[in-house]
Amino acid sequence: MRTEGRTGLVLFASCLAQFMVVLDVSIVNVALPSMRDALGFDAEGLAWVINAYTLAFAGFLLLGGRAADLFGRRRVFLVGLGLFGLASLIGGMANHPALLLAARAVQGLGGAVLSPASLAILQTTYPEGASRSRAFGWWAAMGGVGGAAGGLAGGLLVGLLSWRWIFFVNVPVVVLTAVLTLAVVRETRDESRPGLDVTGAVLVTSGLVALVYGVVSLESEPWVSPQVLGAMALAVVLLIAFVVSQRRSSHPLVPLSVFRLRSVSTANVVILLITSAMFSMWFFVSLHMQDVLGLDALTAGLAFLPQSFSVVIGSQISSRLLPRVGPRAVLVGGGTLTAAGFAWFAFLTPTESWAAGILGPGIAVTLGIGLVFPAVTTAATTGVDGGLAGLVSGLVTTSRQIGGAVGLSVLSTLAAAHTASLVAAGTAAPVAQTAGTTRAFAVSAVVVAAAVVVALFVPAPSRAADQEPARV
Incomplete structure (x- = not known):
């Protein structure tokens, strides 16, 4: 097989895994009422359908990334696929709440192994330069599309089949990805082979x-x-x-010397801040479309399609700009566009239609995010010794996941408190909810602006190239 064809299939397999892992964070939301009715969840237990996945995913990312370096990136990737596929099958067949929660936790563990291993495979397959930037661009785009497509995919599967198919659909994807991986991905590992x-x-x-x-x-x-x-x-x-x-x-497990690379430390702070705002956008916009505008779940999912396309477009623009201007310029430009989009969202009113109030700022935010993700991944992996590819990939993904979890919790608490105070004062519910949402968006704009300031400290291309690679 020609080298270009093999590396293209490696990219396809890595992107497919990343899309599936991120999709399963959001696809469950639409199916929660059906799960509650079918299995008899109480309100607290139902929340853990999401939290069990988040807990295992975020908790094991660093270990998963380092395990890929030590034991072989292809081998660990395949183990992650196996865990994810088996857990998906069990989750779809579950007839008791405890079994479904256990399956979701194992899914999260599988995702924690898959995500950093998939990025490490790309880092060790593509040399630094334009080809790696393009690969990172597609990988980042699939993560963004997976997050945006969850509502639509969940609505279709639950509406046309049943909630069980949000799990069953992963099984053929896992099989296809495993076959491709065995056929085209070459094994790599940290050749110094230190113990765990x-x-x-x-x-x-x-x-x-x-x-x-x-x-x-x-x-x-x-x-x-x-x-x-x-x-x-x-x-x-x-x-x-x-x-x-x-x-x-x-x-x-994590050589602290890696944080002395300014590109690594600053890139992780940037992604931590930006994802703390980004994850909340999907949440607040989805609630606004359904609770205030009165859209059903499927229509709301379809309304996210422009944002999904914007992430892909931004990622591809980013991957073409990176070899020319370096990650710092792209991070600053993309972050500024994202901050402007959130500031635009802060003027949302309850009487505006989707086209008037959501479409424009939504495209600005997601286009900026599409620009940022490949750039931050490139910055975080610049000057890093190949033996640490999985670890650095795990760091980036951990920062992304922790940022999203913390940001969503803080901003949703802030929005809910403001909404409750307005309702108590006699404000109509749609007006109060919109006011809480816009306050969260205003804070998000400030947080992303802070990320832009941090991005100014990412080394320029010539200096990043001069850094001594971090080694174990």
């Missing part, structure tokens, strides 16, 4: 799980509740212990 830092793995995984548990608990508990404060305090203790252990370990 078990202490570090336990500490960082436990710390991230505690952190995300505290964040998702904010959906039902106040900030000062023992449940939230206890989880956050435990997370701080475990993560501090993790840093101490990495400084002392001869073969650390």
